[in-house]
Amino acid sequence: MNNCINVEIAEMKIARAPINLISIGIGSCVGVCLYDPVARLGGLAHILLPDSRQSRNPENKAKFADTAIPALLADMVAAGAIKSRIVAKIAGGAQMFAFAQALDYMRIGERNVEAAIEALRKAGIPLIARDTGSNYGRSIRFSTLTGKVYIKTIAHGEKVI
Amino acid sequence: MGYPLSLTGVQLDALREVGNIGAGNAATALSQMLNMRVEMSVPEVQMLPISRVAATVGGADTYVAGIYLQITGSAPGSILFLLPLADARRLVRALLKENLRDDSICFGELGCSALVELGNIMTGSFLNALGMFTSLKYIPTVPSLCLDMVGAILGSVLHSHGVDSDTVFFIKTDFRYQGDCGVGYLFFLPEAEALVEILNSLGVFK
Numbered sequence: 001m002n003n004c005i006n007v008e009i010a011e012m013k014i015a016r017a018p019i020n021l022i023s024i025g026i027g028s029c030v031g032v033c034l035y036d037p038v039a040r041l042g043g044l045a046h047i048l049l050p051d052s053r054q055s056r057n058p059e060n061k062a063k064f065a066d067t068a069i070p071a072l073l074a075d076m077v078a079a080g081a082i083k084s085r086i087v088a089k090i091a092g093g094a095q096m097f098a099f100a101q102a103l104d105y106m107r108i109g110e111r112n113v114e115a116a117i118e119a120l121r122k123a124g125i126p127l128i129a130r131d132t133g134s135n136y137g138r139s140i141r142f143s144t145l146t147g148k149v150y151i152k153t154i155a156h157g158e159k160v161i
Numbered sequence: 162m163g164y165p166l167s168l169t170g171v172q173l174d175a176l177r178e179v180g181n182i183g184a185g186n187a188a189t190a191l192s193q194m195l196n197m198r199v200e201m202s203v204p205e206v207q208m209l210p211i212s213r214v215a216a217t218v219g220g221a222d223t224y225v226a227g228i229y230l231q232i233t234g235s236a237p238g239s240i241l242f243l244l245p246l247a248d249a250r251r252l253v254r255a256l257l258k259e260n261l262r263d264d265s266i267c268f269g270e271l272g273c274s275a276l277v278e279l280g281n282i283m284t285g286s287f288l289n290a291l292g293m294f295t296s297l298k299y300i301p302t303v304p305s306l307c308l309d310m311v312g313a314i315l316g317s318v319l320h321s322h323g324v325d326s327d328t329v330f331f332i333k334t335d336f337r338y339q340g341d342c343g344v345g346y347l348f349f350l351p352e353a354e355a356l357v358e359i360l361n362s363l364g365v366f367k
Contacts, residue, residue: 008212025221025312137313
């Protein structure tokens with residue numbers, strides 16, 4: 001797809017309509033989509049982990065929910081978005097493997113979702129839609145023209161949020 | 162802890178040998194299980210950005226079966242055995258003499274447990290050989306199976322490696338049988354401190 005920018009794991013990008021943002025194969029990661037519907041400007045962060053404070057090397061802001069969301073917001077405002085218009089949608093946070101011992105670090109998907117919601121709340125960005133949890137991977141296409149997020153899965157159908 | 166910034170030629174050779182010994186043992190076990198000749202590639206020793214790992218197995222949206230277990234002990238890490246769907250289907254057929262439809266994306270309870278058992282045997286033989294070679298104790302968790310996009314599987318496996326580093330170290334070996342039928346890819350992913358432990362045990366960590 002020519003009019004798409006691919007956002008890989010632990011990356012974040014912004015795009016203006018008609019360029020769309022995509023992330024392929026989101027498992028326990030979370031795709032955070034921020035959208036200014038007037039400027040038709042979107043930002044997508046493909047976060048891997050919930051909390052930068054647990055890292056000895058938190059330089060890559062896009063990797064952690066708590067740092068990716070403020071950084072993505074700042075990039076969007078710098079590109080002309082108005083903060084009060086920005087809304088958020090999130091997708092992902094699955095638990096891909098079922099383990100008998102459900103240790104804390106195995107609930108990574110759930111913790112990523114909680115951390116993303118908390119970071120959005122702190123930033124004052126309303127979360128208007130989500131498709132999170134369960135045990136399957138998702139690929140997302142975020143339309144910067146409409147703000148819609150198209151979600152594809154292998155065995156669990158398609159969805160638009 | 163971060164990974165050692167760069168590995169010397171001697172260290173890379175030692176790690177390739179670790180992969181060779183582990184994977185050789187796994188290939189023998191698989192060959193006995195299938196009663197067929199199983200071949201393996203020379204293990205690749207790589208340090209890659211997390212976002213580039215999926216490209217080594219066909220891209221993030223490739224549909225695969227993944228069997229994953231974690232290793233605890235003094236050299237923590239993960240082992241992931243990835244089988245592209247067509248290969249997984251062929252193996253389940255060979256193991257169970259059962260007719261799976263070509264477009265089937267579901268393996269049934271028996272097919273899934275055959276895949277888990279296959280992964281269990283491959284990874285167990287790999288770790289046994291590794292334990293003898295490095296004199297370290299690797300304690301594996303029970304393996305778990307997931308059928309999904311490779312990107313989604315890798316994200317879940319690599320998150321613990323990604324805490325302190327954007328790159329991940331792994332040893333990857335490809336297996337084939339009966340001439341040209343693919344079996345899958347075995348990834349051994351020692352965490353940074355485990356990599357140091359392994360190099361130490363082999364006497365090549367300065």
